Amino acid sequence: MKEAEDFIASGRRTVDIEQQAVSALQDRIDSDFAKACKVILDCRGRVIVTGMGKSGHIGNKIAATLASTGTPSFFVHPGEASHGDMGMITSDDVVIALSHSGGASEVVTLLPLFKRLGIPVISITGNPKSALAKSSDIHLNNGVEQEACPLNLAPTSSTTATLVLGDALAVALLEARGFTAEDFAFSHPGGSLGRRLLLKVSHIMHTGPRLPLVTKGTPLSEALMEVTSKGMGMTAITDADHSLSGVFTDGDLRRALDHNVDPKQTSIEEVMTKNCVTISSEILAAEALKIMEDHKISGLICVDEKKRPVGAIHMHDLLKAGVV
Template identity: 55%
Template sequence: MTLPADSLDGVALDAPTLLQLARDVLDTEADAVRQLAPRLGEPFVHACRLLLACRGRVVVLGMGKSGHIGGKIAATLASTGTPAFFVHPGEAGHGDLGMITTQDVVLALSNSGETAEILLILPMIRRLGVGLVAITGDPKSTLAREADVHLDASVAREACPLGLAPTASTTACLALGDALAVALLHTRGFSREDFSRSHPGGKLGRRLLLHVADVMVKDDRLPVVGEGASLTEALLEITRKGLGMTAVVDADGRAVGIFTDGDLRRVLEKVDNVRTVGIADVMTRGGVRIRPDVLAAEAAQLMEQRRINALLVENADGRLIGALNMHTLLDAGVI
């Protein structure tokens, strides 16, 4: 791809200026978020109590950029144990208000606190008798005054040099929404297992849901030789199964050791004729074991900590039932 020139339509694209503008934006938005913390107090606690007591769902409202932030807040709440969804205020005034029930709590977002579409449906929301939490940038606004709880997300200035585009204000609102979600998550005792149930897809879901039993090589694909096998027989088994290792078992099927590609390189440095060597003489005795009910992500962590590339999997009786290596975990999307 051809990189753009240093100017565009006669406007200089000065690298130091571009970088300074970007740094100013990040500094402004970081300051806006930092200024939220000292303001937190009883209103935040009251908001958390309202949301925790909700028997229905949290209905998030917001127009324009606040609506985009509201959608993300609703998604974060829903994925961390607080059922929530986003309703567009403009659509709410044309029928979608019926999505709000008397069991719900409304979380309304508006930087000005005077968003016409929200104020239009405010009387109907109040008539339902539902709790109303407002996040605005103006504590004296109509929405702030009408809400059961108001959370102040005001900012000193926008990061936009024109002072017009919602930038620092939307970042502050998003951060405040995250603060609510995390506070609720902790209070509910929401666990990693709970989190995994709402994230079954993608890499995150695989890391949280997959156990060693789900990804290990087993049955006919499991490389294994008896402890009386020769090194040559072990090498043939490693080649056939393609796992870069073989388990070594005794007559009862219990693993007594492991032999890997790395072990082979070390043997070749010391032995002139591999045909005369028994696997029991060169294997790594014992080997690191893991149970099948352990999370696959923990298996990856164990291998990294021990600086090894393969694990043997044994059941509660100590019998070998599988094996895995880093490539197995990579193929499963765990790492």
């Protein structure tokens, strides 16, 4: 019976072999890789990924990654394609065909059909001399020295290399398209990721009677009542034209007390922070979080184009919304 040390040694050997397989890809990110990116970038249709067996499972993931990063894509099983699913593929599409041996009959059988449609075929195989590699327009080599499987049979290193190569394509295309975090969010609207990337400040900010607000000339003692009643640890201060003049926070209060300021005899503009950091209500909540972190503050005043306060947001609001 195997001991714990045997399991650990086997696992580490597998990781080491697969790391070597991935490292070998560095020299294969070459002009053919660039051509593949260009063909996909110029595609007017979708990227069709196909592969049999373990290659098919990897192909499913590659298609999903492409689709979620700005490249319309889906997986077509080669066996189903031979029995009707070819109708899902159009002459505007591009095919990425996967087969480590390059000889999977179910995939090779489809090549004449792709050629008849005039579809560019990008193959990813471990054998540049295979039927699939030779018949494709662009070939990407994912060959490995050995599989992690001790029998050198079960697809392990080769599938890992294919997956990494697919990720490399997806990321290169993402950057070429100028794909943004907001674009990514539209592909992932559910869960915490969607909340982080789609939620705007306007959706969660305090407005109207919930907005802490006083005017210049207000005694510090009254401003403190506003801070307390609104529960945001701050208040905005406005000029006569309703534009923002400054902000007063818990930090400003501590500094005022250190100087023995009399709250009843002191006007709020004497102790407020001028030229405070403000934001637009239309920016993403995730951006507001970044601004708070960069400036080491816990609240922000939202202003309109005329610098008039329209809302306020606190770190607690971002926590409740699941942005943090």
